[in-house]
Each structure stands twice: as structure tokens, then as C-alpha cells.
Amino acid sequence: MQAIGFEKVDITGGFWADKQKLNREVTIRSVHDRFADTGRFRAFEFTWKEGSDEPKPHFFWDSDIAKWLESAADIIAKTPDPGLLAEVDRVIDLIEEHMDPDGYFNIYHTVVEPELRFKNRDHHELYCLGHLIEAAVAYRTATGSDRFIDVLDKYVDLVIKAFVTEKTAAFATPGHEEIELALIKLYRVRPDRKYLDLAMFFLNERGKKEERLGDWAKGMYNQSHLPVREQRTAEGHSVRACYLYSAMADAAKETGDEALFTACKAIFDDITQKKMYISGGVGSSHMGEAFTVAYDLPNDTAYNETCAAIALSFFADRMKDLELDSRYADVVEREMYNGVIAGLSLDGRSFFYENPLEINLIDRVRHPSVSADDRLPITQRLEVFGCSCCPPNVTRYIASIGGTAVSADENAVYLHQFMPMTADTPFGKLSVETDYPRNGKIKISLSADEASGKKPRLYVRIPGWCRNYAFSAPYSVEKGYAVFETDGREFSLEADLSMKVELYRADRRARADAGRVAVMYGPVLYCAEAVDNGSELFDLRLDEDCEPGISYDSYFGANVIKMKAYRTEPAPDALLYLVSDPPKKETEAKLIPYYAFANRGESDMAVWLRKA
């Protein structure tokens, strides 16, 4: 299957057009300004010296700006913006200006600790280069110019020399994966074999004995515990892990390496069947921001870094290009409407690093000796943080969201995600009209180029959440996709993916969810907030047999749900323990999209609720 780049998808309205507009008009500027406030942009002038007033650059600042550059390029690709382009060009100028004659570029390891170049595996130099490469590829797509790639090409040559040819570097593979997927992305736009070879070198070297250097469980933290082809479970730091798995999927695609594909499939199953929150969040523990053991999904202490949801979406999106199976695009969709956008405030200015599935504000005062900043879970989004990887990851994710929607190969067009759009496919223009995810009615048309004589098939994903669906044309079902034969001319179709309020149970082994249900409507996960329902949400019990009310709420830009529910009265006689159920009273639960929680002040919140 041949992936289609996002640049060929034009989102014409609806949920994602609104998000992209907010991203373009507010978020990209807000992230820019916070990065400027904190000295990240100025760091590219290489003026920091010991004792100077400037903030000392951190060794991952290059990557923060790189993701901002990539986001800006993605935006410019769809909506020309000369001012924004000038800002991007200015940073590229600075990179070119301050690059060492040998091609090396890294702010921290030039102005702060130059003696540590390629000496510390955990110092993110290759991670930063990876993000710069992704930005350069996006810049090329947006502008048609190879300039940024050409600048970085010299650095890539230096890396090949230091790591592959002369092995002067003090380590063999990066402590934080990212460069691997970036090199393959670069290879796809400039098919120079050296890029793919370097990516394969890093993949092949990882987990060899000498790389098992981490101080945590023999290298699990950065997936160096086993050679990548022998890995079968998701382990360690969840962002590192999913960037690696994305690169493995890319490599399997480019090389046809079956062992990599097998590893990717097993890891994907391990994540999605045992280690993924219903929101799509992964990395349940704050210790190491890591995957833990199967079914270990605590809700209030859920870590769920926003970047990890993005990284899993990347991995799933790549898997869909390796194998026809709707569950890959299902996971992308789960991240789109839940795991990733929970990380962004509705006003587009603030971000969660962690994304809990339950907040009980009482926890924040149970230990008077713990300072407010150290308390879990986090309850409010912030505009910028010390380790501010998530904000520019969200901006690039939203700017490039169309890229997940459509793909094609020599015989067919595949519609994976539903949004109003037009897309140029090898067989002609694909048009989609829909209010999705407000409802599941979708009009699809493929204006095939009749002159070509080709009669492409059209594959339309049947989402995993959908139990009742109808199509206006004959179809067969293949691996979760409805398959339509076209006649090589204009082909039109109406799909009705019937949405109803569904109460999900977790597998019995997911301890934190035992006896509870989570509410979804279509792809959107819901939650209860105290601001609507009062606190003590663990006492709120949904009536599964009620007829839920669905209504559009313009504040959330989404449906809200109302359900009959029950609340317990306080126990009589102030008894802490009593032998019968205390009196209950009927109430109405108001549920809002999970992604919209914490937009109306600090509030208790719960995704998993009890049943009456």
C-alpha cells in the first residue's frame, strides 16, 4: 500500500477544519511566544556563555524548535503565510550559520558542553537531528525547496562517519529514538540509500549486548533490552518506544523485512490489547514515563504523556500502510478524538503533558507536606513547561491530520478517517462530506479519471466502535473495511455509521476499571466532571437502561450526553461502615467529551463510572 501525503488532502470544514484554524491562528503563535519567552529561539543565535543573563540552552531545545518549524511548514503548505515563512527561514539561516564546518549542529553541545559531542547516549543529539530532518521534509513539501534538507545533509554525513564508518562516537544508538523514522521519511522524499542505510544501522544495532547500558532493567527504558526484531512487548519510556516502533514499521515497509513486521504486529497487539487506556493514552506510570505490566491502567495516576498518544498514532498510522486491518486506523481515530487532543485546551493555548482519566481534587490536599507542583494527577493545562516537547508535537499533529485520512495503492483508494475533504488520489478526486464525529452520516464520491481506464476499488473503514452501519451501494467486507467496486467513472456513496451511546467494560484483568463503565459516542470518549455533576464522581451510577439524550454544545464544539443516574445519600448516623445500602436518589449525569475536560477550572473528573 502506498501512503498518500497529507499535502494532497484538503480539509474543507467541520471538526478538524476548526481545529486547524485554531492551530493556525492561535496555537502556533502561542507556542512560538512561549518558546521565545523561555529563550528557545534566541538559543539559535549561539550567544549563550557561562555567566551570561540568557537562559542556558537545554540539550533538547533544538527539537522543540524543530517541531515548531515542522508545524509552521505544515500550516504554510495549506495556507500560505509569508510572515510565518520568514520566521521559519530565519531559523534555517541560523542553523546554516552556526553549523560547524564538519556539519555538526547542536546548540547545547556547541555553547555549553562541546567536549561531550557524541559522548553521552542520553543527550538527545540524534533525537534533535531527527526532528530537524522531519522539519526539513515538511519545509520541502510546503515550499518545494530543498534548502533545509541540503543544510542537514552535511550533518547526516557526519553522523554516518562518527557512528558507522569510523565509530568515534561513544555509543552506538541514540538514547531517545526519533532519527530512525526521520531518516526514512527523508529517504522517501530524497531516495538516497545512505538515509535508509543509516536508519537501518541504528535499528539493527539497538539491543545488541553492548547497548544494554541503561540503569533500568537492562535497557528496557530505551528499548535496548533486546534486538528490535526479538521484541514482542511494549516496554520502557512510551514516547521513545512508539517512535522506535514507528521506525520499525517504516523500515518493514521499505525493506520488506518480515521479522520487523512480526515484531511490530506483536508489539501493536501488546499495546492495544493490554496497555492502552480507553482514551488511547499509553505509558501508565510517571516513573520513567513508561509502559508497565499488562492491564496496569490506574486512572488517577495515569501518566499518558500527550507525546506518547501522538507517537502511538504515528505507529498505528504506519501499520495501516503495512497490512489491511481496520484496527490500525481505529487506534489513529482513538488518538485523534481522545488521547491527543485532550492535551490541548479548547482555547488553543494550553497543554497537558500528562493526561489522567480521573481527578479527585481531595488527593491534592491529603499530604500537607507535598507541594502543589508535585501532586498527581495534574488538573490544569499549562502554556509551557520545562520539558515542553508536547506543545509543538500537538501543533504538528493537528496541522498534518489530513495525512492519516486517505491512502491508495495501484488498485484502490482507502478512506481511513472521516472528515469533510477533497483529496487528489492517483485515480482522481475523492470528496467527503460529513458532520462526523457529531454523527456517522458520510457522503463519499470518487471522480475517477475515466480516460485512464482504471476501475479502482474504494475501501471505507468500518470503525471498531460501530455495530450498525449501512451503505447505499453494494459492498463486501474485508478486514474491517467496506469494499466497493467502482466503474472507473464518478462513484458516489452514502454511508451511515450508526452512533449510539455505548457503555464499555474493560477486560476483567484491568483492575482499576473493575465494576465500571466508560461511555463513548462514536469515536468520542466521554467523562463526567464535578462542575456538571458535583464531586464524589465515584458515587455516580449510570442507568444503563435509560435513553441517553444527545445534544450539540457549541462551547465544546461537540455533543454532550445526558443519562439517568443515581447518587447515594450520606450514610445515616454518620456511620462510616453500614450493613445495608444507604438511600439513593435519582439524578441526571451530564457527560462531556473527555478531550474537553479541565477547561472550566479545577474539577473532579472521571471516565470510568459505576453502573446503577
Next chain:
Amino acid sequence: MQAIGFEKVDITGGFWADKQKLNREVTIRSVHDRFADTGRFRAFEFTWKEGSDEPKPHFFWDSDIAKWLESAADIIAKTPDPGLLAEVDRVIDLIEEHMDPDGYFNIYHTVVEPELRFKNRDHHELYCLGHLIEAAVAYRTATGSDRFIDVLDKYVDLVIKAFVTEKTAAFATPGHEEIELALIKLYRVRPDRKYLDLAMFFLNERGKKEERLGDWAKGMYNQSHLPVREQRTAEGHSVRACYLYSAMADAAKETGDEALFTACKAIFDDITQKKMYISGGVGSSHMGEAFTVAYDLPNDTAYNETCAAIALSFFADRMKDLELDSRYADVVEREMYNGVIAGLSLDGRSFFYENPLEINLIDRVRHPSVSADDRLPITQRLEVFGCSCCPPNVTRYIASIGGTAVSADENAVYLHQFMPMTADTPFGKLSVETDYPRNGKIKISLSADEASGKKPRLYVRIPGWCRNYAFSAPYSVEKGYAVFETDGREFSLEADLSMKVELYRADRRARADAGRVAVMYGPVLYCAEAVDNGSELFDLRLDEDCEPGISYDSYFGANVIKMKAYRTEPAPDALLYLVSDPPKKETEAKLIPYYAFANRGESDMAVWLRKA
């Protein structure tokens, strides 16, 4: 109401006679040997020097041995043991020998840091003295000798000088309460006003502004945040807190201080209506071993130090002497059969410091980077630990348990706890025959001294857990006690406190217990262990409508319960989230007494279980 000392109660058989025999034959020796192994006994020879091979004394070691001495004296009081007495005398000899000419006695502050005498509020000197005083009082009760008290009297005089008269001490009240209750206990056997005055001094000074020195929330950690008469809630370190509250109750009893009584009642309500586990455990957090906020009762991370259960039992037992109300003796009973003895292994050799109400062994492997010793919850009892306060606290608690059973005043005898016994009351001999807590049938007789002409009333507690009861003689009910008029001669009575399996719910605000029930049979709390029921106990659902089976199990020395229950099958298709309940199958849950958990190897355990 006049408390009757335990020395007048002779436990003649049954549950507590067995526990006392084990305590006498195994536990007291085992604790002795572990304290000898670790250098605690040798420390009393004052031979430690910087650089010597001996273990360096800790500043609370005096108190560990003091509690052992008290336990030994309590045992000797009932079962003469010349060998044990000789060991006790040997330690008293060493105390006398190494006491400073001015009366000061503390190992650490003599051999390690003499310059810190009465300089550091958190160095436990007064706490150690308190435990020595309690031991001296027990020694007097056991032997009739004032020798130990006389030795310590000199130290008390020094404390009065340093803290009250000359105020040369660097602080005003102890960082760890204990001496206050000890001084009042001493005052009761030797009514020298100086003891009561010193206790009142420490109580009255606590929480004055200058004492709010702690680094935790203005002194809450050691109850110095407010003057004691203004305190209304249980705060801070739970053992410190309940020792203080015990002393406040004692002081209210001795002085008739209404403000102290009011504070004690409010604090007792706060603990038992908002902060006490169903096991009687208190101090829910490992941070500061402390009380937290109301209804904050997590089961797997429950800290519940064994000493805190003992201390709350002390507090409740003192409250019963201040006010007729069965809920005080109810709390003592809750501790006797649950909170305290959970701390002791069935073989009498090992101890829990913390007492969780839920164990999921999977938690111990979720973070590969956390060492096994640092993982919560603890899963197995240990023979000795660095801070080994709990073992000798358990030995003295068991040795003196009879003291909680009976009290008397000028008009009546009160039977608070049920066990086979004879007790010498001011009105003649009280005899009790029962298999309690195996069942609730109790034969009681009071052989009043007919010649005295007195016609005492007999008060028999109706336990809070008991919903159906019958007595063979006419009675009225007063504050949870059945009241019988006797004719001043032999009075016999049969009581039937009907036991049935009860499924308790927690108040709706106790988040951790939402949707769950805890099983009790009479005063005994039950739990499920994986060794009987398989793991994933959060999936086990009890059938509330079943007829539970009750049978005596000699291994546990107690009844076990069998109940119809259900288990969920794994979700079909390896789905982590599914829209309908997965298939369930019927099973039988075996429940054992909570106090007996963790006696058959590491195992998952749960007190709060779901209902079918």
C-alpha cells in the same frame, strides 16, 4: 467509672488464652532474641564507642527494650517465670548502673551524642522515658516492688527541672508523645502530684505558638498545630496522635477537665466516622505515617501501622472509662480481632509494621526500577525491622488484653469484652464462659459478696455489629449496654449475641470502597486471598443472597466463610474494551479472617470485594 486493672482478670481459655500462651512461649522470646541479635540489649551496657564493632545505638532503642520489659512484666504477673524475671531485673540493674548522677538516662544521648541532651525535640528522650515508666508500673504490678519506679523517679525530677522549673531544655514538649500517658499511669499507682502536674504541663504547653516548629504544615505532624483543647480532628503521625489523645482522656478522667473531654470526643468521632479502616487501621498514608483527610482510605497503599491500631485501642479503652457508650469498647474490639493482631503472624514470630487491606502482587513488578524493599504494599511479616516499635507493642498488648474486658464503679460491674475469664470485682467474682468470637453465646455470672449488702448492676455490652440478641434475664438498654439488676447474691445470665455474615458498605465518600462490600462475622473482619480464590480478586463478586457456610478451621483457629460468587471470563477476541459484560461463571469464595492473611506465602488479598 473506675477502671479495673488487667491484673485482676484471669483469662481461662479460648481465643485470647491461646494468644497469650503463644505470646508467652514464643513471641516474647523471639522478640528478645531479635533485639539481642541487633544489639539492642547490649546497648544497655553503654560500651558503644565511635569505631567499635558494636551496632550504634539508635535514640529510640531504649523504648524498644522498655516495651519488652513491660511485656515480660505483664506475662510474669499472670505466669511466674523466674528466668524471665531475672532478665528483666538485669536490665533494671543496668539502667540503675548507667544512670547519670543527675538522674539522666538515655543510651544514645550518653554514648553517641551527649551534647544533644534535651536539645532536639525529635530525639525521643521523653518518649523513651515514658515507655520506661510504663514498664516500671507493670513491674510493680507483677512483683509488688517499687524498685524500678524509684530508679526512674530521679529522672522524672530531672525532667521537671529541665522543662518546668529551670527551662534549660531547648524545647517545651516532646516531639513524640508517650510520656504524658505514662506519667498519669504512674500517678495512679503512686499518687504523687508531681507526676500528674508534669503530664499536664506537657499537655498544656503543646500547640502553643512557640511549639509549632515542625516542618510539616505548622506542626500537624506531631499535633502541635493547636493547643490540645482546641483540637477537633485527628492529624499527623497516627501513633503520636493516639498516644496524645489517650493522655488527654486520662487527664480528663483525673482532673475532670471538660475542655479536654470535649476535644477527645470530637477527635474520636473524627477518627471513627471518617478516618478509620474497617479493620480498625488508622494512618492511611506512608508519608508521615499519618492521618490524611476524611474518607481517604486507599486499600492497597493503606499504611495502618500496627502501633497505631494499638494506640487507637488505648484511646478508645480510656474513653470507655470517661463516658458510658458502647462504641468505645466496639473500637477496642475492632482492634483486638482485626487491626492489632493482623500485625502478628499465626506462628507468633513475625510482624507487620504496615497493614494493607489489599495486595495485588502485580504491583510489585510494575516498576522494574523500584527495588523490592521499597515497594508498597508490604506482603510478608518480618521478625525484626530497623524501626522495630511494633513487635514489643504487640507483646504488651496481648499480655494485658484482659485489662480491657471489665471495669467497675461504686454501683456496677461493666463487661466490655467477651472471653472466658474470672475477674475479681469490688462486688465479688465475675465469671464468663464463651467460645467467642466463634459464636456469640456467653454465660456470665457475678458471685456478689452477699454480706456487703450491695446490689450491683451488671452492664453487658451489646456489640455494634450485633443486630439480634437475647438475654436470659430482664434488662434495659443504656448507651449500647444491656443493664441487669442483681439481687446482691449469685447472679447468672446467658447472652446470645447472634452472629451472621454481614456485608458492610462504606460511606459513599470513601472512594476506595465505592461499589464494594467487606464481610464480617461478629467482630471478625474477613478477606479473600489468592491462595484460596485465585488472583484478580477485584474480579471476584460475592452473591449477597446466598447462604454462607461457616466452619471452624483449626489452622486459623477461627471460622472460615464460604460464599457463592462469580468470576468473569477473559474478554473474547482479546478485546481490552468491550460493549457488553463478558461471560461470568459461578464459583465459591473462601474468606478467612483478615488478621490471618499473609500466613501462607505471598498472595493477592482483598478485604473490599464486589457484589454480584
